[in-house]
Amino acid sequence: MSVLLEQHVDEFDDLRLCLNLLCRRSAIHRRDRLRFAALEAHVNLGDSLCRQPDQGGIFDDEVDHPLALAVRRVGAEPVATLRPSPNFAPIKAKRAFEAVCEQIRREVALGTLKPGDRLPPEREFAEQLGVSRTAIREAMRSLENAGIVQCQQGMGGSAFIRERDSMAVTQAVGDMVMLGQIPSHSVTEVRIILTEQAIRMACERATEEDFMAIERDIDRAEQLTVRGDFTRRNTYITEFYRILAQATHNQVMVMLVESLSELTRTLLAKASPVPRSDVIGVRRNVLKLMRARDADGAVREMRAHLERLHRLLEAQD
Numbered sequence: 001m002s003v004l005l006e007q008h009v010d011e012f013d014d015l016r017l018c019l020n021l022l023c024r025r026s027a028i029h030r031r032d033r034l035r036f037a038a039l040e041a042h043v044n045l046g047d048s049l050c051r052q053p054d055q056g057g058i059f060d061d062e063v064d065h066p067l068a069l070a071v072r073r074v075g076a077e078p079v080a081t082l083r084p085s086p087n088f089a090p091i092k093a094k095r096a097f098e099a100v101c102e103q104i105r106r107e108v109a110l111g112t113l114k115p116g117d118r119l120p121p122e123r124e125f126a127e128q129l130g131v132s133r134t135a136i137r138e139a140m141r142s143l144e145n146a147g148i149v150q151c152q153q154g155m156g157g158s159a160f161i162r163e164r165d166s167m168a169v170t171q172a173v174g175d176m177v178m179l180g181q182i183p184s185h186s187v188t189e190v191r192i193i194l195t196e197q198a199i200r201m202a203c204e205r206a207t208e209e210d211f212m213a214i215e216r217d218i219d220r221a222e223q224l225t226v227r228g229d230f231t232r233r234n235t236y237i238t239e240f241y242r243i244l245a246q247a248t249h250n251q252v253m254v255m256l257v258e259s260l261s262e263l264t265r266t267l268l269a270k271a272s273p274v275p276r277s278d279v280i281g282v283r284r285n286v287l288k289l290m291r292a293r294d295a296d297g298a299v300r301e302m303r304a305h306l307e308r309l310h311r312l313l314e315a316q317d
Helices: 003-025 030-051 066-076 096-110 122-129 133-145 167-178 184-205 208-227 230-236 239-246 251-271 279-291 295-316
Strands: 149-151 159-161
Touching: 096 122, 096 133, 122 133, 133 149, 133 159, 184 239, 184 251, 184 279, 184 295, 208 230, 208 239, 208 279, 239 251, 251 295, 279 295
Parallel strands: none
Antiparallel strands: 149 159
């Protein structure tokens, strides 16, 4: 066999290895698997012709067959620019739905699955992972409760990776409080600590635009108070803490503060349905101190307010 033909053989061996890896490791559609199989058949044919040039082969030292050129072009296409596909693998476990959840969580953590990405349809996903459709449904329910996916019902319905929000944290902590596993005053105690830290971070990082957003929120709450619309005000009242947390420019802080503030609002509505009259004044003082970058002063003002709420809930426990 000539040097050029030996080179062709090596190239076909490399192509066959790449095809096998792609079929084995990529989450590709069944239609694409058939295309890979057809391409592999062409590779095998070209390889056979290269290895047997003396038996009617069509490759020689000077001329490449178009099939070889086409296969080499396919093998030479760059793959670094392609977005990696989720690396799902067949599952063998007693509780298959948990293994499905673990694989999806892993791909989200790796960034392979991003918010808005659609998961495969139920039947196709079950075949790909080697589990029952029931396991897929249980996994989707579990992940939806955890706030990781959002399921759409009806014809063509599927599951999508959700945008990050605080609802899962709120629900989890709220369930434990309602079941008596966590006393309600523990929630407000941690909330005080987080809010104080949020104020300190905001004093360092907040822009004038952040301060203006806080001021607009205070004005809105004051308007509802003046009109006596306490039902809407009670629903809206925790928005202040979310906007305050956003001024830290730390997404984790936003989620934690928003979650605990919403949970505290629910607890306070049960303990004392009549809203406090000093809320607007406290918030304006806090904002004034934050604009002056007086973190200690703003923390003292907010702590005094939150500790009054904390004592109220502590008395209820």
